Amino acid sequence: MPDAALLERFNIAGPRYTSYPTADRFVEAFGHADLEAAYVQRCSIPALANRPLSMYIHIPFCEALCYYCACNKIITKHKERAAPYLVDLERELALVVQQLRMHTGSASGRGDDGGRAGMLSQLHFGGGSPTFLSDEQLTQWMARLREHFDFTPDAEVSIEVDPRTVNPARLQHLRALGFNRLSFGVQDFDAAVQEAVHRVQSTEQVFELVHTARQLAFESINVDLIYGLPGQSQASFGQTLQTLVALKPDRVALYAYAHLPERFKPQRRIDSLRLPSADEKVALQALALQAMNQAGYVDIGMDHFALPDDGLAAAKRKGLLHRNFQGYSTQPDTDLIGLGVSSISKIGATYSQNAKDIESYRDALEQGHLPVVRGLALSRDDLMRRDIIMGLMCQGVLDIASIEQQWMVDFASAFAREWAQMRTFESDGLVQLSHEGIEVTAKGWTFVRAIAMVFDRYLQEAQRRAQFSKIL
Numbered sequence: 001m002p003d004a005a006l007l008e009r010f011n012i013a014g015p016r017y018t019s020y021p022t023a024d025r026f027v028e029a030f031g032h033a034d035l036e037a038a039y040v041q042r043c044s045i046p047a048l049a050n051r052p053l054s055m056y057i058h059i060p061f062c063e064a065l066c067y068y069c070a071c072n073k074i075i076t077k078h079k080e081r082a083a084p085y086l087v088d089l090e091r092e093l094a095l096v097v098q099q100l101r102m103h104t105g106s107a108s109g110r111g112d113d114g115g116r117a118g119m120l121s122q123l124h125f126g127g128g129s130p131t132f133l134s135d136e137q138l139t140q141w142m143a144r145l146r147e148h149f150d151f152t153p154d155a156e157v158s159i160e161v162d163p164r165t166v167n168p169a170r171l172q173h174l175r176a177l178g179f180n181r182l183s184f185g186v187q188d189f190d191a192a193v194q195e196a197v198h199r200v201q202s203t204e205q206v207f208e209l210v211h212t213a214r215q216l217a218f219e220s221i222n223v224d225l226i227y228g229l230p231g232q233s234q235a236s237f238g239q240t241l242q243t244l245v246a247l248k249p250d251r252v253a254l255y256a257y258a259h260l261p262e263r264f265k266p267q268r269r270i271d272s273l274r275l276p277s278a279d280e281k282v283a284l285q286a287l288a289l290q291a292m293n294q295a296g297y298v299d300i301g302m303d304h305f306a307l308p309d310d311g312l313a314a315a316k317r318k319g320l321l322h323r324n325f326q327g328y329s330t331q332p333d334t335d336l337i338g339l340g341v342s343s344i345s346k347i348g349a350t351y352s353q354n355a356k357d358i359e360s361y362r363d364a365l366e367q368g369h370l371p372v373v374r375g376l377a378l379s380r381d382d383l384m385r386r387d388i389i390m391g392l393m394c395q396g397v398l399d400i401a402s403i404e405q406q407w408m409v410d411f412a413s414a415f416a417r418e419w420a421q422m423r424t425f426e427s428d429g430l431v432q433l434s435h436e437g438i439e440v441t442a443k444g445w446t447f448v449r450a451i452a453m454v455f456d457r458y459l460q461e462a463q464r465r466a467q468f469s470k471i472l
């Protein structure tokens with residue numbers, strides 16, 4: 001178990017590396033034509049065109065505001081707002097399908113797939129609250145997707161579930177539609193904390209839903225918790241952790257609350273005097289790590305935990321973990337189609353992000369083009385560092401020989417600064433350094449984000465610039 005001093009020292013803001021470079025490095029000069037060019041390139045190489053795809057669909061609506069929220073969402077009780085948005089999504093889907101088919105005639109180029117646009121190995125509905133959509137709307141959407149795409153036999157089909165918006169019958173409907181993974185946003189079981197963040201849902205309700213999900217044979221059930229929320233104490237959070245352990249979800253995501261009211265308006269409703277102090281927050285994190293450890297959860301990395309028999313834990317043991325915009329995954333790395341406001345796509349060596357507000361998103365679609373507002377064409381250095389960062393975050397390993405071979409670099413001279421920084425992590429027992437490379441230790445997994453940050457060129461340059469301006 002990491003000690004409190006280390007948790008305190010690494011209690012710093014940092015990217016979650018669902019992508020590298022991170023989305024804040026995307027540029028407006030990258031537009032829809034660049035994304036279209038990336039699709040052309042994908043489709044022109046049969047080996048790429050045949051590879052399965054991931055898809056993320058963003059549903060931005062929520063019925064009520066959680067005060068800690070930092071997501072791109074629209075708060076409304078008007079369910080009718082979903083219908084025109086779904087029309088927009090269909091338009092975007094049609095444009096993407098057109099891109100996938102245009103350059104090959106069909107996704108495989110063989111002409112024997114009935115003109116399908118491709119195969120999905122991963123589909124994720126996120127938000128906002130995807131369960132804002134009615135059962136009928138979700139049914140229609142899944143049917144629409146199946147018109148164009150097949151699913152691989154082991155496809156992960158997941159959806160974020162707000163427990164306040166579903167009941168056992170709705171879960172049954174989701175299962176019948178082909179969803180096999182659920183992620184429940186719980187955050188805290190304590191009633192006073194729930195009230196302080198304006199997200200009240202009973203423990204009984206969550207237990208009933210998880211119980212139903214198990215009976216329906218959902219393959220994996222995730223629960224999100226947040227520490228650092230107003231009103232949380234070690235006593236109350238300890239109780240929440242006990243409840244969580246009794247619930248025994250397959251996966252747990254344990255997020256730190258970052259109070260940034262100047263950036264995220266909803267957070268201005270949080271009474272900052274009720275927030276745990278920095279020391280208390282570290283103690284809450286330590287408490288959670290201890291509870292996860294004692295309950296037998298495997299530390300996957302980046303505040304994610306899984307029971308030993310969950311696919312994520314097995315993939316970690318076998319060195320087969322991957323990381324994408326949905327977090328850790330057992331699926332091989334794929335191109336990703338992001339549909340909906342603010343969604344990010346990853347096609348070939350590019351990232352692109354859609355407009356964040358519905359009006360701009362709709363405008364672009366009405367003009368007949370993909371609603372991209374910014375993105376990035378990755379340089380060779382970006383791609384090499386992405387390999388390194390994802391290797392550290394997923395396998396906990398950096399293999400010098402394979403980096404040198406794949407990227408034709410002399411590691412010692414190309415990464416002298418990073419290696420020197422790794423010495424500090426080594427003396428803290430977080431990594432083992434050798435001629436072969438870097439290995440994250442069991443203790444180091446809690447800090448794997450800080451270890452990866454050393455290889456983030458953009459972050460390191462920004463930090464150097466900040467230090468330099470302080471000196472001046």
Ligand code: SF4
Pocket residue numbers: 061062064065066068069070071073127128129162185
């Ligand atoms: S349900 Fe999620 S997206 Fe919606 S307000 Fe709450 S935290 Fe934000």
